[in-house]
Amino acid sequence: MKNYDYLVVGAGLFGATFAYEAAKRGKRVKVIEKRDHIAGNIYTKEVDGIQVHQYGAHIFHTSNKEVWEYVNQFAEFNRYTNSPVANYKGHMYNLPFNMNTFSEMWGVRTPEEAMAKINEQRQEMAGKEPKNLEEQAISLIGRDIYEKLIKGYTEKQWGQKATELPAFIIRRLPVRLVYDNNYFNDTYQGIPIGGYTQIVEKMLNSDLIDVETGVDFFDQKAKYLEDYPKIVFTGMIDQFFDYQLGELQYRSLRFETEEKNVGNYQGNAVINYTDAETPYTRIIEHKHFEFGKGDKDKTIITREYPADWHRGDEPYYPINNQRNNDLYKQYTKLADEKADNVIFGGRLGQYRYYNMDQVLHAALTAVNKEFD
Ligand code: FAD
Ligand code: UDP
DSSP states (O other): OOOOSEEEEOOSHHHHHHHHHHHHTTOOEEEEESSSSSSGGGOEEEETTEEEETTSOOOEEESOHHHHHHHHTTOOBOOOOOOOEEEETTEEEESSBSHHHHHHHHOOOSHHHHHHHHHHHHGGGTTOOOOSHHHHHHHHHOHHHIIIIIIHHHHHHHSSOGGGSOTHHHHTSOBOSSSOOOSOOOSEEEOBTTOSHHHHHHHHOSTTEEEEESOOGGGSHHHHHHHOSOEEEOSOHHHHTTTTTOOOOEEEEEEEEEEESSSOSSSSSEEEEOSSSSSOSEEEEGGGGGTTOSOTTOEEEEEEEEEEOOTTSOOOEEOOOHHHHHHHHHHHHHHHHHOTTEEEOHHHHTTOOOOHHHHHHHHHHHHHHHHO
16 A cells, blocks of 8 residues: 555545645545446446437536636537427427527517516415425416426426425526527536546546545445545545434436437437426437537437435435435534544535536635645
8 A cells, every 4th residue: 555645535526626636736646436437427438439428418517717717628628508408298398498488388479478478377476485396486487387397307306296395406497588598507518529537537647646446435444544644535425424313315316328220319419308207307319419429320318217215326416405404514513523534525425416517616625725
């Protein structure tokens, strides 16, 4: 065993960014990763000349210039703009909710007509404070859109009634009175040409960093804690403490990937299935993230099925409701008392529904705290 300064647990975006910055400062870093590949959930792999997003559609978007410039060191980004389409029982609606959606839904043509319709629909929530996702959605956009484009998708995605879900989940979705299908409001957006894996590969490519895949921290937790002066842990914080305060909740997913012998299967990178009956939430067709690049007679699609999480499953989403956030806080207290040589980071370590740009920001914040 060399004289490492850090053990980084997890070769995802948080762990890799920390390792890269530590090595830049002359520190020796060991990275362990339980999967058989690096890059965590942003992992992409080339099949038929197409970059396949192995863990679901990943679109980089941010309004943080520093983060955008930072990530551009490691890849060149294309001009991909996310504009998913919703399929509700065979009817196609543009997302996010904008003039195209309103026009398809109600036959309205102007922002004034759309606003009048939305206001009429919102009446049922007039004067009431939305207490859950259903009420939030209706007060934002009205019942028609809620029933057709939100309710089924959301209840599948989270495995709970919309009346039991926190309102904040839906506040992520923009509502616009212009004919603009850009899903995000951010200043910068794109997909790295050639995929995401190269970003993490470049970050970890240093003489000062050793990476081992197929290694689970919990197989030798005590030894790692003894051997390494400092640990950066990007797995589940409740698992780190052997769930001693109780389990945090997560949502899992199952991905079903298929090669099709057609050049263009669905005409868009992302189609959401917003009815309750279709068991998957979305189908992604990977080649459209790079404007059709790859084999012209083949395409790769992935259906995304939401799933309950049980110990041992992949914890794709933290469920940031009040109960879980309170429990997470108690775990951070435990971390301060019992594990002051461990930095908990990333979507699982910080138990936050982070996007990639937020993970980069969180990792750079941890780096500043550690070194500056
Ligand atoms: P992870 O990528 O989860 O990395 C953690 C790593 O630690 C994993 O590789 C894991 O195997 C490893 N690990 C865990 N426990 C152990 C252990 N005990 N021992 C060893 N290794 C361990 N963000 C966007 O910005 N845009 C998007 O469009 C977008 N779409 C998404 C779609 C889906 C379906 C999902 C699930 C997420 C999406 N995200 C998106 C979020 C993005 O994936 C995350 O922000 C980012 O990947 C989190 O990085 P991380 O390093 O925190 O976690
Ligand atoms: N959502 C919806 N209908 C859609 C897409 C999203 O109701 O067609 C809701 C759903 O509750 C989802 C939330 O909006 O959980 C956030 O969607 P986003 O696409 O940002 O989620 P992610 O890509 O993180 O899964």
